[in-house]
Amino acid sequence: MAFRRDFNERSDKRDKGASNQTTNLNRRLRNIWEREGKDYGEDIDDEDELVDRFKATKKMNEQSISRVMANIRRSKTVDFCFLIDATGSMQPHIDGARDSVKKVVNSLVQGQQSQSGILKLRFAVVAYRDLTDKIPYEMLDFCEKPEVCISFCRNLVASGGGDAPEDVFGGLDIATSRLQWSEDAGTRIIFHMADAPCHGKRFHNLSDSYPNGDPKGRTENALFAAMKRLHIDYYFGKINSSTDRMIELFSLAYGRPITEFSVDAIANIAGSVINSITTSIDCNVEKTKLGTPTVQARNFRLDPNIPNWDEQLVQKGSYLQFKLPESMEDVKNDVSLTEKKIENVRVKVADCPFAEGAERIAYYGVDLFQGYNTGEFAARGRGRGRRGGNGGSQRFPSAGYGQESSSPTEVVFKEYKQVGHKQNSLERYRAASEVQTIAFFLADKFNKKTAIVGETLQIKFLKIRTIILRPSKNVLRVMSCERRFIGGGDFVKFTNNCGYSLQLAAEKIAKFGIDPVILELVDAFSHWTYHFSKGFLMVVDLQGKICTDGTGGRGKILMTDPAIHCLDTTRYAPLNLGMPGMEAFFAAHECNRLCGRLGLPPARPVATA
Template identity: 30%
Template sequence: MNQKIRDDYNASNTHVCTICNSESAPELPICNTKLLEDRLRRYEDETGQINDASTLKDRVSYLRKHRENHVSKAIINIEDSMSVDLCFVLDCTGSMSPYIEAAKEHILKMASYVNRNNSNIKFWVSFCGYRDHYNRSDRLQILDFTDSLEKFKTYITNKVTAISNNDIAEDVLGGLNAAITEMTWSNANRVLIHIGDAPPHGRRFNTNLTDNYPDGDPNDLTAESVLKKMQLKKILYFFGKINTSTDVMLNVFREIIGEFPVFDLMTMGYKPEVLVNKFCRATSSAIFSSITLTTTLRNSKSIYSLQRKKLQINPHEPDWTTYSVKTGKLLCCIPPKTLTEIKDEYYSMQSSFIEQEISFKLAPQPFSVGAERYAYFALDTSLGRTNKLVIKKYHDIKIGTIEKYLESVEISNIAHFFSTKFNTAAKRVGINKKVTFIDVRVLYDKTNNAYYSVEKYIDNAKFKKFNANSGLITEFHSILEAFAHFTYKYTEGYLVVYDLQGVDLHNEFLLTDPAIHCVDLLRFGNSNLGKSGIQKCFLAKHECNDICRKLELTNDILEVRWG
């Protein structure tokens, strides 16, 4: 954020704020001054640096310095997160032969897929096979972490076979405990993928299956003790589900550690290629998910807190007839029309708003939760309409606070500006698939005196994350990577729009919630990693594709001037 007050806002100016209807004449309009104050206080809180400097200039200078330190730590965290400890914990009893084979066959294919667009991700893999107490010396098989994928594959080929057992329950807790305590976990990013078709011993995990130890693990292991060790070691848990026998176990685990990803590994009949592909998708997804979590939330405490929050979600749209109508106002920010406006750090704070009355219904529980926000089903009932909406609410924000929501709308409006410019340029060179950002507005809920962001709901669409602000590419699309490159070139190195997610339709990518890396660190929120983010999270990893070349984009580093 520039340290000067804009020249055209002087003491003689009078401004009427369309939000609070106040009239004033300071250096910035009073409502805008409050927005600036709120933003500075939020950034100070996020960096843990509170400054008592009396002038705006001193506060901005002080905060910028500490934001730079904050970003430096974030970049180091991102680099560390690209080194992954990947441990497979696998039930190796009689019914699991196809899955043992798939674990062996998928590892090289998975690594090739992940590294195709993310060459900086490095793997250390390990294996823990478990059976049951009846199997004595064959109860556990352990291969500690190795950076040789061939060694991993050879070990499973030569050493691991499925052995039958005399009851249904298995030594699940023993296998997990061995993987957690006997492996040499050393990297910052730690992933444990557990695959099994039977629960642990004990009545709490099953009531109808045969179990030689109905009172629980004979070595006195409990789910609580094992999973707490896992959390203390900052290991992220993923499960590959084969049948419904593990459903009760999964619910017990959720009560202890919160929600976690469960991958569908069910197959009808033995189809090796299908199973290997499912393993590849599951493992790749686990790696991408863990990198996204560790680079976004940056510490295990925040990750486990998010897992607890996910227990609150209800993925089903409610019966709207049972909920009352709320009233509110939609605040539509005037979008920027020029690059000069985009580079003006005060643009969003000095913009007017178009207000529109709205009546709506809001689901009581979120259907999704991300690193920063909950997402709720909502229904626009204004003028007899029944349009579906998505309302998003930040996890930790004071009631009545508008500034952070305005920032999210500003990011969306800027992304929309560039998508329009990109689509025009792309069409000229024969590229007709568009990049579009969903219109986002601020919603003021009069009933609860609260602000949210709101956007339209996309029916029957599969939501995907294509890339992340860390530079991770989870699903490569040349158009999206070229779009990000276009934003860098169009702004002469001032910013990059990335962290692209949404829906892949036939003729367009319909996107939402992007992030912006910008050389001005006092804009665009905590996900803005500044010049370092532009250079290390985008330029260093970007490889120009055919669309970049058609648009005559080059990967030169531009020295931007601003302020």
Template identity: 30%
Template structure:
């Protein structure tokens, strides 16, 4: 029978806890930590506990291996005392998908060693959404799960707590040019804050230099709002310098500030916020607006803290946090709180945040970043602004246009002709040609065409329009990406679609030859041309109009349809493309019209070893993995020997 141990733990309040390790020497560190958490609500979860054993020889041992047993530590016995150290939360602010910002905590005592693959799983739970079609961006770089066989960890990307991550469609790259930034410092300037006030002044030149280096054509204005408390004269309790591009004017204002006042714990935070929104001339909607709030004390009102407060009922002027958070949302301000004493200010920020999330539908969130030491101020400010700029750019590029759908074919007579250049139909390429590198010439052939005013269908990535090719007098289909932004209207993005068609056609021809004589089924790929309109930047994909019902055989997220009679062959085509390409790519999202033993495919997708390499529907190795997770080799796979080649 196992004899339980009593382990003494010096907790965060200084008291000695007696924790029963029911499995005695065989109790694991994880179980012990969970028991400590159960002992008192004030104790943090297991991943934020660090247990330290002070050995008899005066050396300290950290008990970090959660699966290790108490018996594995020399000198640790029944009745030993451990010291509990509380680790800071390691959080990311994650935006995307639902347009909201989510605070996500990494559940690990060694968060920098956390796998990116585990982060993806964590985010799927948070967003309640399969992220297989998306990527996670840190600033402008995607977080890779695996890089050349190595499982990537957070530390491989130099990620820090409070960094912003963005979930975007696969293939998006972010380049920010000519951003306009309004950066306001809202600073508690009472007696204890002089070193942080000086740090703000000292960091401005470096921050501006780094932002200009990061963002080409960066145009930045600075403002400073100083607030103290009600023990100061009304006329000087709150002062400010409005937004300016002049560093010398900014320096002159801040140089004259002397930290003073604040006889009780809380300060006049509400007065500072009211000045920020009532007196500063913030830029228009195209300007990225950032407020960095630096404080070591909360606002007045006992609901925000447990300090001695001369005004426990709240702000003496009657200003409420709800009113101020409405101003934040109305002005679309990115609110960053640089904490110095988090134990004192956390409750205030939590209340502010609940209000801000409600009034902005969680589109905005107060994000916290450490500035405990004055020398950390420059890094905190730079990270705050950079994260805000990248976040604003990603949000802008991810907005979809409102879509009205009209399934009727229009009367072409009143619709104006459009002129442009189109790509020419390319000959079928051999496998040898593909291995030599595929080059697609840009649009160069004249074309006149008409496009319906509204799409008749909407796909995952594209809007689909009825069209009429005036030059060749035939009905066609026109498609364009449905998301706004330069990233989605580049010729290169559309040309990738042409490459997908050519590659799919080449593999399909090879596959069909190998089918015979077992099958008389013929598979062809609907040809695609790219049209660039004259006098505008609009680009379309043009293809012949298919008559008949579109059958879906599989998609690019692992779905397989068994209903169409050709499904077995189509799943084999996807499997064949992976084997024949040397396991470097897989053709999927197979759909088309079946008529008289001929299947005409349209809108295929390719998963490659580089996500986004073949457009926004290329989900990379994860896409290939998902295909084989649901794929079951049928008759055709077995006849062609494909069932012998599986991941």
């Protein structure tokens, strides 16, 4: 076994840091056990017992990976419902929905399953009118044959509608209670198109026959609660501004901002539908790949506004930051990363998060610590240094932290969404920091290789710090901290960590006006990390922002929150999907010009531990 062999072959390293290595291994295994809701017990010092615990943990993780891969496949089975206002003004949009079905199937399914990742796609239609109309609604339940949906829409005639609002609540009720949503569909979507709001004057300022709201007593809170129980993703196709207030209140009931697509122009419908499907699949893959048991979610409300920092309290704490590894061999041999503790930190944290991901929520923050940007903690310093060295010789990464400044530094704090026993333990944050530190190290090596072949763009990773705050005497709050992305340009998710589509990724970045050559660079980086580590690991799940270099040097893609697949599945949890994850990358990967210029083999080499 690689773990036993490593113990025997690294006697020189063990003599220098065996105690730290054993402590860190216990930490890593404990983190996995606690994430799975199991009691790890006391730290293990005996080598034989530790090997046995390592084997048991690896087996536990591999079972979890199998479940995750199965759930990812389930996420690619899609139930899609058109919810359409079918009153007199909506005939062009009904026809647009009909025409979009064929385009969606051609783009995402027929002949391109391996590219889009969609395994099965079913359509349904709910067409609603108003409460007093002779035919208040028409419904087509889910069907796998797109021509059935096309035929239904072809025979659907827009009619009726009395006052300005329509029976939106009736349409939502039918979509959530009458349609037969499949248990096998891991991705469920309602795409709602309307040019009029629901009844109730609090939703609009129009003339309304039911100013007090739905006469049947239905409420947006109850309807969206049903939607959330069914795990349905809701998108809105906006035609005019009359629905703005309705969507604001729907978002509150939904518990998160509702994504709106402009479908005033009929030609936008097909692209909006495709975007909603691929977005939902990506999000559901993100959620399912964590592989964690069901735990209680943190209650929070998203607020996209930057707070008035003068009104926020100063909080005190300390930072933990990892030093870069010295070589790929050290990474493979599991040599513990040196950790630096920085005391007397002072920060301000927004009360509400401004964004959420699959794992964590993100808060705006400012760092008031004057040593935050100094050379000791931000710059690389001169020389390689040694483990345990200090001062300027420490190899602490600097990407995204800038130069020393007396002004506060704008940062982002990230916190896990789950609450409960050990769900926000320090070890979870250490693990995330380790992943990004390793990614930073590999990107640095990659940039040196690409510079030789004339590549003008670099890949850089923000450096994470773990912050430990003390909001009260007996309470600790642990979060991740990194420099905030500031300036122009869009934040782009280039790839995920399992089963992404290069074709769809290229289409997405094209909407941002981004050169597809950049996607080639990003994809080649993942391939190169596998080759550089001789098949031991691969950096994936790449997302970030393209930044210009004002000094006239190489520009960069500044990235955050990567994942690492690794043969040792006890490392880089919970997003490490091991060899299945690496094989999923190669199933989607197409070697590009940069892969060739770097001399990367077109097929994945034989993995070696």
